[in-house]
Every structure is written in structure tokens, then in C-alpha cells.
Amino acid sequence: MTSQSRSADDIFAGFFGSNSPNQNRRETGISSRSADDIFAGFFGSNSPNQNRRATGISSNINGDDNDISRSCEQSFGVSAPGKDPAIKHTxxxxxxxxxxxxxxxxxxxxxxxxxxxxxxxxxxxxxxxTKPGWKKGTKITFEEKGNERPNITPADVVFIVDEKPHSEFTRDGNDLIVTRRISVTEAFTGYTVHLITLDGRNLTLPINDVIHPNYQKFVPNEGMPILGDPTKRGILKIKFDIRFPTRVNAEQKAGIRRLFGP
Structure with a gap:
């Protein structure tokens, strides 16, 4: 034998001994209140749903923990983990x-x-x-290779290029400079430059000009590679340091006069 289905109003009356608020409203003509109003009438505070709407936190009963955490961070302004300063090495x-x-x-x-x-x-x-043409100060960054700590993003590790001194060449941007020390005789009679390039080639450069103290020999495309276009290079500049004698005898003086005139 099945019992006849009772209405919500009958069930309310069975528990509380009076008509339900909805039934009273229908009888008195008062419009139905929301569930939030009823909750406040019994417990003296807003319902959980109303509180969620007030704070901006969405209900996530079936969501995962990550979604809940993100909601809390966005609603209450919880800052994301910080990051340690970069660690720099030469x-x-x-x-x-x-x-x-x-x-x-x-x-x-x-x-x-x-x-x-x-x-x-x-x-x-x-x-x-390292790439051909890199210069002093070039930075290479390895992201987040620093120490790991709770709630902190590891620091980046940054390497900064420094140029070691070279026994033969010095660098000026994309150009290379080499200096040769020669005698006065070689300055007037001619000189041949022999050098080994940075990639191991033997370079021979005869100079037939008179070499004076400010003289420089420019050799195109024998400098440093230009970054981004390895087929192009800077200039090789050859400078000269002329060794003048500290003493000259009479015969040498006479020879110099004959060479340069009366």
C-alpha cells in the first residue's frame, strides 16, 4: 500500500506545527521570498550562496584543487611566487x-x-x-637554473662574454689590429708582414710603400666575422712601430745625406 504524496507545505506543518512560509504567503497575498531570505530568517545571516556571490568566489564543488586555488588567488589578490635575482658569471x-x-x-x-x-x-x-662575431658583453641566459626553494621561482643563470687577451691581435669592434716593430731601413726599403690568422691561415702581405710613423696598412675582410652574416668580416689594420737608432756614426750620416739630398 502506497501513501499519497504530501506537499511541501504538509511536510513543513508536520515538523513545525504551522503552515509553511510559502503557504502563508499564498494565503495573505505576499510574494514568495528567495531562499536567501528564508535562510536569513532562521539563522540570522546570509546564505552560503549569497556570501559566495558577494566575495566573487564561484562554487566549485566538482572542480579540482588547482581551479579552487586559482579562484582564491584572483579573488583575494594572493601574489604569485617571486623570483630570485639573476646569477651572473663571466x-x-x-x-x-x-x-x-x-x-x-x-x-x-x-x-x-x-x-x-x-x-x-x-x-x-x-x-x-659561441657564435662567430660575438663581442665582449654578450649575454647567454639559462632560465630558472638557480637554486630551487619553496614558493620561489629559481633564478636565471646568466653568462657574460669576456675576451681573453691575445698575444698578436687586439679587437676594435669588428676590426682586428696587429702591430709590427720594424727598423728604419725596413721602413724605407720595404717590409713583408707574415702572420697566422685566428683561423690558422698563413697570411703574407708585402708592403712596398715608405712606412712613416702614422702609416697603417688596411686589409679588407680579414677582421672579425660580422654577427648575423659570417661571410662578411671587418678590417685587419696593421700598424708599425719604427725603431729609430739612438746613435748614428759619420759614415751613416753621410749616407743619409746622399739619400735625402744636399
Whole structure:
């Protein structure tokens, strides 16, 4: 035997001994209040749904924890994790490495965290491929290779190129400069420059001009590679340091007079 279905008003009257608020409203002609108003009448405060709307937090009963966390951060202004300042290291490079390019491997020690949050020191090898034409001050950045810490984004590790001194060449932007010390006789009678380039070639440059103290020999396309276009290079500038004698005898003086006139 099945019981006849009772209305919500009958069930309310069974528990509280009076008509439900909805029934009273229908009888008195008062419009139905919202569920939030009824909750406030019984408990003296707003309903949970009303509080959620007031604070801007959406209900996420079936959502995942990440969604809930994001909602809280957006609603209450919780800041995202900070980031440690960049860790900077000098990367010494020879002119040969910056002329031809090279592969350099650098070992770093850093702290990494496991799933439990504990940290341990570990060594890591970072590979840097130098490009032909790189200059002093070029920066190579490895993102987030610093120490790992809770709630902090690891620092970037930055290597800054520095040029090692070279025994033969100095660099001026994309140009290379080499200096040769010669005698007065060689300055007047001719001189041949022999040098080994940064990529290992033998270069022979005869100079038939009279070499004076401010004289320079310019050799196009024998300088440093131009970054972005390795087929082009700067200028090789050859300067001269003339060794003048500290003493000249009578015979030598006579020879100089005959050479340069009365």
C-alpha cells in the first residue's frame, strides 16, 4: 500500500506545527521570498550562496584543487611566487673562439627540491655554443637554473662574454689590429708582414710603400666575422712601430745625406 504524496507545505506543518512560509504567503497575498531570505530568517545571516556571490568566489564543488586555488588567488589578490635575482658569471673566451665559434661546457652546482620539498645539491653541465662575431658583453641566459626553494621561482643563470687577451691581435669592434716593430731601413726599403690568422691561415702581405710613423696598412675582410652574416668580416689594420737608432756614426750620416739630398 502506497501513501499519497504530501506537499511541501504538509511536510513543513508536520515538523513545525504551522503552515509553511510559502503557504502563508499564498494565503495573505505576499510574494514568495528567495531562499536567501528564508535562510536569513532562521539563522540570522546570509546564505552560503549569497556570501559566495558577494566575495566573487564561484562554487566549485566538482572542480579540482588547482581551479579552487586559482579562484582564491584572483579573488583575494594572493601574489604569485617571486623570483630570485639573476646569477651572473663571466665567460672568458679567446679571440679564436669568438672568430670561429666554439662549444664550451660549464659546470654549475645548484640545489634542487624533490617531491617532499627537501633540497639536495647537484652538479649540472651547461653547454654554450659561441657564435662567430660575438663581442665582449654578450649575454647567454639559462632560465630558472638557480637554486630551487619553496614558493620561489629559481633564478636565471646568466653568462657574460669576456675576451681573453691575445698575444698578436687586439679587437676594435669588428676590426682586428696587429702591430709590427720594424727598423728604419725596413721602413724605407720595404717590409713583408707574415702572420697566422685566428683561423690558422698563413697570411703574407708585402708592403712596398715608405712606412712613416702614422702609416697603417688596411686589409679588407680579414677582421672579425660580422654577427648575423659570417661571410662578411671587418678590417685587419696593421700598424708599425719604427725603431729609430739612438746613435748614428759619420759614415751613416753621410749616407743619409746622399739619400735625402744636399
Amino acid at each position: 665567460l672568458p673566451c679567446s679571440l679564436e673562439e669568438l672568430y670561429q665559434g666554439a662549444t664550451k661546457r660549464v659546470k654549475i652546482t645548484r640545489e634542487v627540491a624533490d617531491r617532499s620539498g627537501l633540497t639536495r645539491k647537484t652538479e649540472e653541465i651547461l653547454t654554450i655554443d
